[in-house]
Amino acid sequence: MYFIFRILPIIIMIPLAIYFYFFIKRICLCIFQNINKWHKIICALLAVVFVLPASSFFSFWAVVVLHLFAFAIIMDCIFVIYKKFHMTNQIFLKVYQIGVIPILCLFLMLGYGYWNMKNVLKIHYSVTTHKTITQDYRIAFLSDLHFGNTMNKSELEKYCQDISLQKPDIVMLGGDIVDEHTTYQEMKEAFEVLGQIENQYGIYYVYGNHDQALYLNSPHFTPSQLKKSIEEHHISILLDSQVNIQDEMTIIGRQDRSLGEREDTQQLIKNVNHENFILMLDHQPVDLQKNNELHVDLQLSGHTHGGQMFPVGLITSVLGFGEMNYGYQAMSDMTVIVSSGIAGWGYPLRTGSHSEYVIVDIVKE
Structure with a gap:
């Protein structure tokens, strides 16, 4: 039980932190065009700070991190299909890079989840x-x-x-x-x-x-x-x-x-x-x-x-x-x-x- 509730969540957090490093870095690239190694270090620290509290699977923050990850992965899949058909819509590209859709979906989910609990x-x-x-x-x-x-x-x-x-x-x-x-x-x-x-x-x-x-x-x-x-x-x-x-x-x-x-x-x-x-x-x-x-x-x-x-x-x-x-x-x-x-x-x-x-x-x- 110690492994399931203590060790396993930390192991799972490692690939999540790596994923969110690239997610945050992509947003920074969209905003600043070019980033240096210090920007990358800041992105890595932000990813760790964002993911680490979710190592308790039964915490509210775990719900936030895991749902944002799920929405972001779905958006990644849509983007792969988008590229496969050689589409060149720059607006869609910018929306994808800045990560606004997964974040918006996360807030919609939290709002619905709270309303549904109270209703x-x-x-x-x-x-x-x-x-x-x-x-x-x-x-x-x-x-x-x-x-x-x-x-x-x-x-x-x-x-x-x-x-x-x-x-x-x-x-x-x-x-x-x-x-x-x-x-x-x-x-x-x-x-x-x-x-x-x-x-x-x-x-x-x-x-x-x-x-x-x-x-x-x-x-x-x-x-x-x-x-x-x-x-x-x-x-x-x-x-x-x-x-x-x-x-x-x-x-x-x-x-x-x-x-x-x-x-x-x-x-x-x-x-x-x-x-x-x-x-x-x-x-x-x-x-x-x-x-x-x-x-x-x-x-x-x-x-x-x-x-x-x-x-x-x-x-x-x-x-x-x-x-x-x-x-x-x-x-x-x-x-x-x-x-x-x-x-x-x-x-x-x-x-x-x-x-x-x-x-x-x-x-x-």
Whole structure:
């Protein structure tokens, strides 16, 4: 892991720095016509200064550097085609040399990514069941808030009011509501607001891999402070445990698999009444086939962010990383819904998916 997160990024930065040296030098040549060795040294230093902060792959600056590199490479390819056909448009040549198009594309991407992160959509699904339930159930599902990254208290209050207007019977919080960057005060605010969502049968919560800030040596809050804040706002934490609703629906909340050993699903579900509608709440969309074979009716998950930055979601789907990236899937016995989350992690940008909260109607056939 040390090699992947420390050494590999530095190795990748070397060819990037070389590329941006020539990119910056080309701009200087366009402006000054001729440059001497001191200009070249300055270009090299600028390239290193520009690229070096991106050696942390999860930083905002890495997004800037990698996207500018991608846009510049695309422009290089267009220029090669341009030259191949012996075109001599001097305006196009100047535009290419000065690098204005990749830089403009970068700013457009950053603007769109910020807007797309902040623009939260309501996504609605309907799940039919043959189980004997005496009423239809409406579930509000919210995950991956990473509170403090892109949303403040007043914005969260607005979305919680919107969710309340949907008149949910049950509210599900699918983990990563807070993370390593959330302050103690922000953590308390998040659960204070979420606990105010109007509902009929309760608010239920499972931890994600970020909630307890275990990736930091000195987090802003402890796991016990987090637990206390959740529970004092009448939110029930499910850790490989279950709760029955109206003696006809069983909600099973899983401990996130990143948090260590967790109970085997088969053991967990052994004493569940299979006449009930069985809903599995698991932060990560895992064990899908197994849960399907165990006749779980519905699994709700988040974690993936739908591939927050393009082309991450596309790559993971094509290469088969993870069991499901986003959306709705009807299996032989189970329906799976994976949310892209109401916000995102690390930086306030989304280009590979949208922000959302999910409303699920469980309807008797």
